[in-house]
């Protein structure tokens with residue numbers, strides 16, 4: 001194998017650069033030319049790429065975002081869009097492809113692989129952690145730490161003012177960030193898409209837990225069926241007239257920042273492993289992390305199965321409430 005293309009695609013995630021670095025260096029050490037396409041599938045369709053050398057990936061392991069750029073590319077969902085990309089990849093003598101991104105990225109990779117008959121490996125990179133087949137996605141640990149840092153700060157002001165705060169976190173349709181940041185930040189309540197939200201029950205529970213306390217924190221997943229933090233606060237408000245309520249939407253700060261040690265290691269290991277797997281003849285696969293091990297799985301499984309957080313953690317949180 002002489003030339004491997006790589007992209008970062010979908011929402012950027014801290015650790016993507018560490019992964020690009022690892023793939024590039026591993027390829028170069030094996031005598032393979034790594035070809036980075038800019039802005040994900042968009043750059044592939046527009047033939048924007050660079051052959052990567054060692055110096056291109058110097059000093060990026062600690063940087064958030066992605067040096068290759070990324071995009072959410074609607075046109076790549078069309079047959080015509082993919083045809084343009086395939087022509088470019090063939091002209092560029094690309095023999096295999098590594099795609100770092102979330103489930104949308106994997107879906108594109110899977111179709112492209114079949115249409116072009118080229119080996120493809122997906123590396124899970126998204127802050128949402130919503131890819132089945134892996135315990136962790138690149139960027140999730142850093143995002144969790146960012147959320148916890150923000151919630152710690154909100155708790156300071158919430159306590160000073162005797163307020164109940166609804167803090168909205170990302171995660172699209174999945175509650176991984178919400179549930180696990182709620183545990184790690186000691187939140188009084190958490191609302192996730194995987195569980196129906198009953199507004200009256202939320203209000204009653206908060207009132208019960210707030211007895212004798214200065215503040216409460218409710219983590220709200222952006223995909224919750226009761227709405228975002230602002231909407232939930234407004235719905236709860238008539239039932240909590242004697243409390244001062246505020247909301248905060250953490251937004252895109254969750255996607256930025258220097259990757260944690262965990263994400264750097266995960267990304268570096270997954271990057272090197274993906275090249276190794278291609279050289280062993282694997283195709284249409286994704287890399288997963290199970291415990292301390294890296295595994296290789298059919299990409300189809302990740303695309304078709306919805307990842308769900310461990311809901312027994314909700315039960316645990318219920319038993320950790322402070323009752324008045």
Ligand code: F6P
Nearest residue numbers: 011102126127128170171172255
């Ligand atoms: O998938 C990552 C993510 O940050 C989600 O948590 C969020 O819903 C979405 O991307 C936001 O996407 P955009 O930056 O395109 O608005």
